[in-house]
Amino acid sequence: MTNLRVGDLVEVLSEAEILATLDDKGELDSLPFMPEMARFCGQRMTVHKVAHKVCDTIGHGRMRRMERAVHLTGARCDGQGHGGCQTACSLYFKEAWVRKVEPDTPHREPAPDPRLLPLLEINSRKAPGPEGEERFSCQATELHRAAPSCLPLKDVGQYVADVRTGNTGVLVTLRGLFFAAFNRYQKISRRLLPRWLWIRGGLSWGWVPGGATGSTPTGTLDLQPGELVRIKPKAEILRTLNQDRLNRGLGFEEEMARHCGRTARVVARVERCLDERTGEMLRMKNPCIALEEVVCGGVYSVNCPREFVPFWREIWLERINES
Structure with missing residues (x-):
């Protein structure tokens, strides 16, 4: 779990410092640092959300556990390094890619590193598809590798983390848990109970x-x-x-x-x-x-x-x- 909280002021590391954290795939813990993220290097930004969990849009909508990552205010992917994709995903920044700073800390002007972007651009492409179609690799496509373990509904730690990090308050957390539990019941009832026992046709909340x-x-x-x-x-x-x-x-x-x-x-x-x-x-x-x-x-x-x-x-x- 990251030590950062919502509202913390952080500075994105320089290109050279980021490069030092990446493997030959341009990744840290299987999470890519993408070409669209390089423009944020050296900038000061606030933590918008602590990304300790993520909904699985590749599989079956289950929650997955993400380690030591945050979303920063205003940092969304503009798709320029991925064929102009317009999904505008909120970018994941590993804790190792940012440093917490105080507002009165002198701001540094990091020098660009010419080695970073070529590495990121090469690794933003996958092997072509069966008919030669261009394929891309990004944080969304590599979600299962970056967040390999599922986070079950009964894991109380995720709700504690939501409140502790400032992602949500206590009442919002309890509301979310209620909706999730109700929807789980609805799913089970559709599978096991006769239709006349379904609540509102077995629909999710x-x-x-x-x-x-x-x-x-x-x-x-x-x-x-x-x-x-x-x-x-x-x-x-x-x-x-x-x-x-x-x-x-x-x-x-x-x-x-x-x-x-x-x-x-x-x-x-x-x-x-x-x-x-x-x-x-x-x-x-x-x-x-x-x-x-x-x-x-x-x-x-x-x-x-x-x-x-x-x-x-x-x-x-x-x-x-x-x-």
Whole structure:
């Protein structure tokens, strides 16, 4: 467990100091230091979340244990070293890549190290796919290696760590534990109990059922960055989903439903993102929308600090005319 807490002021090490911590794969404890992270070297930043656990988006949504890592405020991947991926993941910084400083500590101007970026760029690529397609390696694709052990719901230490590090307060931690326990019961009941004993149809808390069979509707607003939109009510969005809660391949989940009715500005039109399982670049037939400061809060995943940026179909949004 890291000794850092939320709000601590840290300084990202220089390129030469970072390089000294990395193996020939550009990794520390199997976690890559990526080309997109080099721009933060020498900067002073605050700890946004302590990344002692992470939800598994490659496997089956279980929680995994991460050792000695933090997320820093404002440090998200811009995808420039990975084919322009637009997932905007919150970057992981190992404790060994930062140093805690006091506000009045003199700031150093670290010199760049010409050896670092070539190492990172080489290791940001995987061997080509079966048909020669380009494949990438990043912190998300290497999640299982960087966080190899699962973190069971009964592990009390994770909840103590959430409070001790400042990730969450006591009440928020207890709320997250309640939701996780309830959802675990719902999953068991769907498998073992007759349907008439299911609570609200066996749905997870947040209540997002599947929709109708057949193709799902689409809508086009041609939204552009900077425009103000409102997320439609959940009932309207549910009518656009199929039985797997997908609209033309894009999922709508309980965490996203928490934002229904909220207004936000468009930050990007998302046209490409990496497949975390294969490292291949996925190009979207129908662009999605990313919204400013709308992230997954981990409410239904025991307060996972990863804070994913959800993607939205334009049919789930409505433009607000500010004039």
